[in-house]
Amino acid sequence: MELTREAVAFRTAADAARGGGATIGFVQTMGALHEGHRSLLRRARSQTDYVAVSIFVNPMQFDDPDDLARYPRDEEHDLAMCEAEGADLVWAPPVEEVYPLGVELAHPDPGEVGDLYEGAARPGHFAGVLLVVHRLFDVAGPCTAFFGEKDAQQLFLVRRMAEREPGLGVRIVGCPTQREPDGLARSSRNAALPPDERQQASCLFLALAEAAERARSGERDANALVAVMAREIGATPLARLDYAAVVDEATFEPIGVLDRPARAIVAARFPSARLLDNVALPEPAG
Numbered sequence: 001m002e003l004t005r006e007a008v009a010f011r012t013a014a015d016a017a018r019g020g021g022a023t024i025g026f027v028q029t030m031g032a033l034h035e036g037h038r039s040l041l042r043r044a045r046s047q048t049d050y051v052a053v054s055i056f057v058n059p060m061q062f063d064d065p066d067d068l069a070r071y072p073r074d075e076e077h078d079l080a081m082c083e084a085e086g087a088d089l090v091w092a093p094p095v096e097e098v099y100p101l102g103v104e105l106a107h108p109d110p111g112e113v114g115d116l117y118e119g120a121a122r123p124g125h126f127a128g129v130l131l132v133v134h135r136l137f138d139v140a141g142p143c144t145a146f147f148g149e150k151d152a153q154q155l156f157l158v159r160r161m162a163e164r165e166p167g168l169g170v171r172i173v174g175c176p177t178q179r180e181p182d183g184l185a186r187s188s189r190n191a192a193l194p195p196d197e198r199q200q201a202s203c204l205f206l207a208l209a210e211a212a213e214r215a216r217s218g219e220r221d222a223n224a225l226v227a228v229m230a231r232e233i234g235a236t237p238l239a240r241l242d243y244a245a246v247v248d249e250a251t252f253e254p255i256g257v258l259d260r261p262a263r264a265i266v267a268a269r270f271p272s273a274r275l276l277d278n279v280a281l282p283e284p285a286g
Contacts, residue, residue, distance in 0.1 A: 001083045003090045007098070007139045010091040014052055014141050017088070022049035024143035026170075028136055031055045031092075032072040032188035033081045036178040040146045041085035043175050048144055053082050054136050055092040060099075061128030072188055091139075098135055106134050108161050113252045117265060118153050118276065121242050126157055133158050134168075142169030150177040150185045152263060152278040156252045177277070183209065189273040197270045200238045204266050204277040207232035207244065211264045215281040220258045222246035225281075233268050242267040242274070246281070 004010050014024055025048030027040045044051045055078055062068040075092060082090050099105070107127065110119065114126035137145070145162075147155050159172040178186045183205030184198075193201055207229040214225055229244035245254055249261040258281060267276035 001079075001087055001090060003079065003092065005091075005093050005097060007091075007093060007100075010052070010054075010089065010093075011139050011141060013089050014050075014143070017050040018141065024048060024140065025051045026136075026140050026143040026145045027051065027053045027087075028133065028145065028147070029053060029055055029078070030057045030071065030188070031078050032074060032191070033078045034186050034188060034190075036148055036150065036186040038081060038085055039178050040148060040175055041082065041087060043173070044144070044146050045086045047173070050089070051085075051087045052089040052091070052140060052143070053087045054140075055090060056098060056132070056136075058098075058128060058132040059095065060131050061122075061125050063122050063124055070192070072191055098132065105131065106138070107131055108134050108165075110157055113153070114157060116153075116252070116254075117243055117245060118267065121267060121274075126154070129154055130157060130161055134161065134165075137162075137168050137170050144171045144173055146173050146175055148177060149174050150187065150277065152265060153252060179205070185275070185277045187275065189275065192273040193270065194272060197238050197272055200236050201270060201275060203233050203236040203239055204268060204275055207266055208264050208277060208279040211246075212279050212281055215258060215262075216284060218284045220284075222254070222256050222258055222262070225258075225264060229264065229266055233266060236268075238270050239268040240270075242269060242276075249280070 025044030027044050057071050108130040110126035119126050155174050162170045162172050182202040184202050211225040211229050225246055226244050233239050233241045244266045246262050246264050248255045249263055262281045263278055265278040
């Protein structure tokens with residue numbers, strides 16, 4: 001496995017692999033790798049010839065400097081996981097390699113969807129996300145990029161950006177959310193939860209599972225499902241609901257009636273971390 005800090009070296013290695021006829025699988029991460037990232041690496045390994053990984057905590061997507069400072073970092077662990085899962089190339093750059101002085105980078109517009117849900121809770125977040133994702137794609141070159149479905153709104157915006165800019169040559173693959181035995185979505189932020197918060201954090205998945213069961217049983221009123229999710233999380237002493245919603249899979253905008261493919265999304269704040277999760281809602285049985 002090759003490790004580089006420089007953008008030019010990363011692009012040169014990827015170009016050399018492509019020049020030899022290899023397909024490139026790209027996994028973008030902010031480090032603190034866990035089993036969810038491992039699943040992305042394995043998917044990339046199984047579907048492409050050459051696996052490239054980026055490890056970069058992007059300052060542009062944090063609206064709180066303290067949150068950026070607290071974000072977990074463990075490069076030694078991250079590199080060991082990448083090597084164990086067969087990554088060929090890891091780019092772990094300093095900030096100046098991603099955002100070089102004097103270079104005008106593309107600033108894709110998240111649009112109105114970028115101001116909803118996560119965008120409302122974290123103003124400017126998705127502008128920062130699309131800035132860094134576009135930059136990393138531009139350095140990596142044509143590839144298949146693997147993203148987890150846990151960050152559903154991010155995945156929607158990244159996929160839309162890639163579709164609108166075919167010149168990037170990037171195909172986006174969404175990968176299923178990886179979960180703990182009690183249903184909690186695996187996340188780098190889970191490590192910040194003390195035992196009492198960790199126990200109560202399963203309320204997000206419980207809320208989503210109840211909404212999905214109601215939909216499976218024939219409930220078509222999205223507002224009723226939102227109320228179910230809000231009630232479950234609201235009854236959890238250490239959780240403070242940020243939002244619960246049902247959105248159209250095709251537009252990520254809120255809907256009132258489940259008459260098309262839809263997704264339930266939630267986010268909640270605990271004293272030590274903010275968590276989010278989502279599930280695709282099933283079609284009614286029968």
